[in-house]
Amino acid sequence: MTDTVYDYIVVGAGSAGCALVERLTRDSAVRVLLIEAGGSDRRFWIKVPIGYGVTFADPRLNWGYHAEPDAGLNGRRVYWPRGRVIGGSSSINAMAYMRGLPQDFDDWQAAGAEGWSWQAVRPAFERMERHLERDAQGKPCQRGDGLLCISDLRAQxxxxxxxxxxxxxxxxxxxxxxxxxxxxxxxxxxRSTVRRGRRCSAADAFLAPARRRANLRVVANAVVERVLLDGRRATGVTYRAGGKTVTARGGREVILSAGAVNSPKLLQLSGIGPAALLRRHGLKVRHDLAEVGQGLQDHxxxxxxxxxxxCTLNNILGRRTPRLLAGLRYAATRGGPLGVPVxxxxxxxxxxxxxxxxxxxxxxxxxxxxxxxxxxxxxxxxxxxxxxxxxCRPESRGEIAIRSADPDDPPLIRPNSLATExxxxxxxxxxxxxxxxxxxxxxxxxxxxxxxxxxxxxxxxxxxxxxxxxASTVFHPTSTCRMGRGPDCSVLDPRLRVHGLAGLRVVDSSAFPAVTSGNTNAPTMMLATRAADMILEDAATGQHERTPAHAT
The missing domain is CATH 3.30.410.40 (Cholesterol Oxidase; domain 2)
Structure with a gap:
């Protein structure tokens, strides 16, 4: 079955994908398809800030991955939750908003991500933020007019x-x-991505306004199986939804925003990655790119x-009657213990x-x-x-690799924890x-x-x-499709284009040259905000038609 031709196909409605489509769909002449493997985020425990502890292991909302036995952690297979729902991991995370430290981004530039210094990225953070605060008299006030609400909840x-x-x-x-x-x-x-007592995920902030535009189509509960290539150009994707396999064509670009685990997996399933790995699983090598899946970092x-x-929160949440009273208070006011992340x-x-x-x-x-x-x-x-x-800044690097040629098989996650002194x-x-x-x-x-x-x-x-x-992950995987100077040391150029291919970008935390010092949700949304500008600039100049340098 062949679907409509779109200008842009975005794979993954998570932190990056939602921010990306909001910007792309502002031009009513542009048609965008957003594909998400999970379903609706309209669930009570997603929206309630304290509900993080419930959604953390809910298989309806979560890929529920486990890493491979990790020698640095005594051979344990650590649980690696990843959001499989509209909003992605921003719908199940702990909502802490941290940009990272300025040196993190200067280090990105030094690693070959030209144009991603702190001076370059700071305006993008400011552009997407709306801080909900209180003034000196304790009255509610607002700083910034971005779409993402970040609340100062200290009073609660x-x-x-x-x-x-x-x-x-x-x-x-x-x-x-x-x-x-x-x-x-x-x-x-x-500070937390919370708005009026409810989680403000990337879907709430960015996707909700984009969905009111006629030029965006969102397909949920759809698993993308591969990216389609015509020679050195990405032309679309195939995805499975409702028991049917659908081909969607992308007239300008295919953009992977499936996250640091699933974006490299999808590239590899599409024949883009280390040739030996692809051949081992019987896949045709469409583009030998050794660094796909390499460089994994995490906190x-x-x-x-x-x-x-x-007294602590245990006196409320750990006991039936106080917990019930807190629930009633939240239902009436959206305030109290349930309205603040842990x-x-x-x-x-x-x-x-x-x-x-x-x-x-x-x-x-x-x-x-x-x-x-x-x-x-x-x-x-x-x-x-x-x-x-x-x-903050570990040096160990692991990898993501497909387990087989079956898109339904979870990938191999090898964190390689504590590998360096x-x-x-x-x-x-x-x-x-x-x-x-x-x-x-x-x-x-x-x-x-x-x-x-x-x-x-x-x-x-x-x-x-x-x-x-x-010790365990705090769910900040990055760098498996990282930006850099060329295909010998990276997957993407500084404009997030896959080396050697036209019409294909990766826009999510896998593009980070290295993990930032703090929580990765904020810099992921910042990266997507800047990526949208680059994509539109390249479309205006025809750059999207050209194969990036370092073709192999």
Whole structure:
């Protein structure tokens, strides 16, 4: 079955895809097809900010991937959730909004992503943001007129969160009023992609207005099986929906926004990737591009869980009657404990004063809980809290590779965690940061015991072994189709075009030359915002018809 010819076909209605189609569809003469493997995001636990713990393992909303046994983590197969729903992972994430640090983007430029320096990307962040704040008199106010709402929710946060900030002050760490835009060491309240008590995903911010335009078609519950090529030019895709296989033609470009796991998978299934891998699975090599799927980076974090003597969110969410009352309050006002994400306080830190830039990100949650190997969230009924830390800029790199030629087979995810001494030392420093914060009087004075790891575990080597046993992804995979100087070291040029092919781009976190220092949702949407400008510029000048340099 052959579908209509579109100017642009975008694969994936996640953080990048939604931001991309909003910009592309502003021109009523342009026809855009957006294809999403998942279904509707109109679900209660998606929209309620505290619902992250429920959607985290819901197979109706989630690809539910697991990484391969990871030698650096004692051979464990870590759970890797990825959004399979309108809005993608922005519909199931913890909603923390962090741009990253300026040096992250200057490093992108130094790695060959010309035009992606901090000076170049900062206006794109500002253009898409709308900060919902309170003025000096406590009245609601707004800063910026972008489509993405970012809320300052500190007034609604659990009172225990103030203890984290007091402890940070005792450790000598400076407090920041707007942590989302921090440019150096800073601790404060996380700002969240929340609007009037409901999640503001990329679908809510960008796709909702685009859907009101007649030139956008959205096809949900559709799995793209391959990109179609005519010689060196991408001409469309085939996808499966409702038991039928459909061919959609792209007159100008095919744009993959399926994420750092599924974009390289789709390229490989289409015969674009390492020739040996493709031949091993019986696929015709359409374009030998060795770096497709290589370079995987992610943030690896460890959490320590404590039982507290003061009230925390556990007193509400861990007990039936208070939880019911909180639900009634939310239904009536969209406020209260259910209206605030669990990540409430954190920031960027230097693990020692001699470092020129922050090398750690911390998370301080006024709730004690655990995640099982299958992703199920288990709450403690007694009051408690969690301290987490991650190395901002790991050096280890892994890979994504197809398991077979069957599009329904999940890909192989090989994180290659703690593969470098830099990262192993970073893990030790993360443990010391957590210990330092927990020992500050503001927290130590209200701590009954450490639950995970157990209180008897104090030896540095034993704590490192616990790290290997419990550390996990914080769901920030990047760089598997990264931008760079050429096909020997990258997949994309700085305009996000696949080396050696015309009419094909990748626009999502897989394009990052390296992972940013913090949460990756904000820079992914920024990247898509800038990519849309590039795509329209190239269409205006005819550049989209030309095969990028370095054809092989």
């Amino acid at each position: 946060m659990n009172p225990f969160s103030e203890r984290f900030l007091a402890a940070a002050h005792e450790c000598g760490w400076a407090r920041c009023e707007d942590l989302s835009a921090a440019t150096g060491e800073a601790v404060g309240h996380y 690896l974090a460890i959490s320590h869980v404590f039982r507290a003597t003061a 990540n409430q306080v954190g920031g960027y830190l230097r693990s020692d004063p001699g470092r020129a830039r922050p090398d750690m990100q911390i998370y301080c949650n006024p709730l004690s809980y655990w995640c099982s190997a299958t992703g199920r969230t288990v709450l403690d009924r007694e009051p408690g809290y969690l301290l987490g830390a991650q190395l 830099h990262d192993r030392d970073g893990a030790r420093r993360a443990l010391r940061i957590i210990a330092r914060l927990a020992a500050a009087p503001a927290l130590a004075g209200v701590t009954r015991e450490r639950l995970a790891p157990g209180p008897g575990l104090t030896d540095a080597e034993a704590l490192m072994e616990d790290y290997r046993e419990r």
